[in-house]
Amino acid sequence: MELDDEAGARLRALAEREREGSALGADAQARIAARIAQRGPGLVRRARRTRRALQLSAGLCALAMAWGASRWLAPVPSVARRVEPRPAPALQAAARTATARACELRAGTEPAPAAGVQGDAQRIELGAAGALLAEAGSALWIDAGDACRVRVRLQAGAVIVHAVDLGGGELRVATDRGDVVVQGTLFRVARTPAELIVEVAEGDVSVVQHGRALVPAIAAGQRARLVDGQAPVLEALSAPERAALIARLAPPSAAGEQPVPLAHDAASQELPAGAAAARASGGDASPRSASRLVQEADVLWREGRLELARARYREAGSLQGPTAEAAWLALARRELSAGRAAAAQHALQAYAARFPRGALVAEATGIAFRAALERGDVASAREQAERLVRRYPKTAQAEAAARWLAGQPRP
Amino acid sequence: MAGAEQGAAAGGADPWIARLRAGDPAALERLARQEAPRVARLLGSMLGPRQDMEDLVQTVFLEACRALPGFRGDSSVSTFIGAITIRVARRAMRPSAWLRRRVWEAPEPIAISDPERSAEQAAQLRHVRRALEAIAVKKRVAFLLWAVEGMDVPAIATLTGASVPAVKSRIFYAQRELQQRAARDPHLRELLKGGRDGAR
Numbered sequence: 001m002e003l004d005d006e007a008g009a010r011l012r013a014l015a016e017r018e019r020e021g022s023a024l025g026a027d028a029q030a031r032i033a034a035r036i037a038q039r040g041p042g043l044v045r046r047a048r049r050t051r052r053a054l055q056l057s058a059g060l061c062a063l064a065m066a067w068g069a070s071r072w073l074a075p076v077p078s079v080a081r082r083v084e085p086r087p088a089p090a091l092q093a094a095a096r097t098a099t100a101r102a103c104e105l106r107a108g109t110e111p112a113p114a115a116g117v118q119g120d121a122q123r124i125e126l127g128a129a130g131a132l133l134a135e136a137g138s139a140l141w142i143d144a145g146d147a148c149r150v151r152v153r154l155q156a157g158a159v160i161v162h163a164v165d166l167g168g169g170e171l172r173v174a175t176d177r178g179d180v181v182v183q184g185t186l187f188r189v190a191r192t193p194a195e196l197i198v199e200v201a202e203g204d205v206s207v208v209q210h211g212r213a214l215v216p217a218i219a220a221g222q223r224a225r226l227v228d229g230q231a232p233v234l235e236a237l238s239a240p241e242r243a244a245l246i247a248r249l250a251p252p253s254a255a256g257e258q259p260v261p262l263a264h265d266a267a268s269q270e271l272p273a274g275a276a277a278a279r280a281s282g283g284d285a286s287p288r289s290a291s292r293l294v295q296e297a298d299v300l301w302r303e304g305r306l307e308l309a310r311a312r313y314r315e316a317g318s319l320q321g322p323t324a325e326a327a328w329l330a331l332a333r334r335e336l337s338a339g340r341a342a343a344a345q346h347a348l349q350a351y352a353a354r355f356p357r358g359a360l361v362a363e364a365t366g367i368a369f370r371a372a373l374e375r376g377d378v379a380s381a382r383e384q385a386e387r388l389v390r391r392y393p394k395t396a397q398a399e400a401a402a403r404w405l406a407g408q409p410r411p
Numbered sequence: 412m413a414g415a416e417q418g419a420a421a422g423g424a425d426p427w428i429a430r431l432r433a434g435d436p437a438a439l440e441r442l443a444r445q446e447a448p449r450v451a452r453l454l455g456s457m458l459g460p461r462q463d464m465e466d467l468v469q470t471v472f473l474e475a476c477r478a479l480p481g482f483r484g485d486s487s488v489s490t491f492i493g494a495i496t497i498r499v500a501r502r503a504m505r506p507s508a509w510l511r512r513r514v515w516e517a518p519e520p521i522a523i524s525d526p527e528r529s530a531e532q533a534a535q536l537r538h539v540r541r542a543l544e545a546i547a548v549k550k551r552v553a554f555l556l557w558a559v560e561g562m563d564v565p566a567i568a569t570l571t572g573a574s575v576p577a578v579k580s581r582i583f584y585a586q587r588e589l590q591q592r593a594a595r596d597p598h599l600r601e602l603l604k605g606g607r608d609g610a611r
Contacts, residue, residue, distance in 0.1 A: 007602065007603045008558055010602055010603075011539070011558055011559060011602065011603075012558070012559055012561065014535060014536060014539065014602070015455075015456055015559045024447060024448060024451035024464060024465065024468060028464075028465045028468075029443075029444060029447045029448065030444075031465070032443050032447055032465065032468055032469045032472060033440045033443035033444045033447065034440070035469060036439050036440060036442070036443040036469070036472045036473070036476065037436040037437070037439050037440035037443070038436070039473065039476070040434065040436065040439035040472070040473070040476040041434035041435070041436050041439065042434075043434075043473060043476035043477050044431075044432070044433070044434030044439075044476050044477075044479050044480060045434055046477075047476070047477040047478070047479065047480045047481075048434075048480040051480050051481060
């Protein structure tokens, strides 16, 4: 509805009449002009200063945002270059011995393995963590910059892995079909064009892909076959196959590449041949180191001479240092892997008595927790799990314990 | 006057605008004298008779002084001042209850040559103002500039900083609201439909 012309005219006339009474007089205009002339210049100057300050602030803000954006979008390498040099891992571990893992204590003392392997069969030592045997025709790459994290990227062929003592660290064989994660064992991973084969001689492993467990557990004496698009197949490993697997990765003797035979003579009936020969020649008359004793114990254990192996572990554990501590835990793990939870518990008790303030208490508690579960002692398992969660909440053992506790009914 | 010269250097083609931007007192006084009547007329159209008209006009020019450093001379000085006047008028349209009461209690400015007619016109004015008060400020301003000041839509759009379609829409809806109110108010209906002779 539009206002017609007549109505508009009346409205304008009314407003005009209204304005006549309220028009600004000449005096008022003069007063306003005088006030503006007096106050105006100051206002203009102040407004100009404010305007400049705002422009400057806006410019600085834009520069700051551009700088921030450039840092945010900077490629990772430039960020990595700015990382402050960290103290040696061994020093870091010493600074927090309460939660240090054995692998951290070993950091910096382990020989760095070869970066890449291709062609002929080759044995690769990983120090106390164990050893690898890349079979002929294999192509693999080893990332072992961190003593607590060894990653073997298997591109083709097969590799036999003996994880002796990871000391709480991780050893993983990564393939395009999945990652084989060591849980303290000896196993073989073979990648053929058709399938991925995992054979386990000692302990157990799992196969994961993108964080999802393809095979949750492959136990000792089992073989898993993974074919693309099919469910994994688990089958038993024959005794000769298992023995062959263990024998192939036996440490070489001092003289050559042959597996180390054990001496049976009276003078060194408890020592491997290489060590016995060295001692006989007088070259190793000094007391053996914990590391050497543990190596010998490992050989003896694989040979099935368990009592001698236990003696070696205990001898190593009677010495000083992180390897001595690790010896008790290695013994406990071996006993536990063999299904002797009570023996594992005894080893842990011996560890606690020998090292009441040891650096590997979290590890020991984790093994005690597993041993209690193995024995079916839920109360003890709960006690160990709660201790782990309470005292070592950031450890992997505590995470596992927390998961277990979450699935348990409240007492 | 260093400030004036500096402003003149940055002021563009019109030296007067340059002097205004530099804060030259003489130029500012000239601006106030030149634009004050128009500012008062605009304010009167939009706000009606007010006792504080002089203060409002002065406020317009003080605000103009604060805005002058940002005035680039793209529009005329009249348009620049007009836009500020509209802003001040809009603010004054939302006064406190106390101020609104004061305004309505102001003496009627209608001439009293014919007392009967004056009383009738005063009543009409009150009704018109009250009807306008009920309309939202943006619509009211657009309608008053169009109906009372006789401005065209593009000029109103320039002054109010709105688009032409928005101004058209505001005027349309303001008229509709007035007509709806006129259906209930005989004084307003008489003015808009023209029953008697209306205001002259």
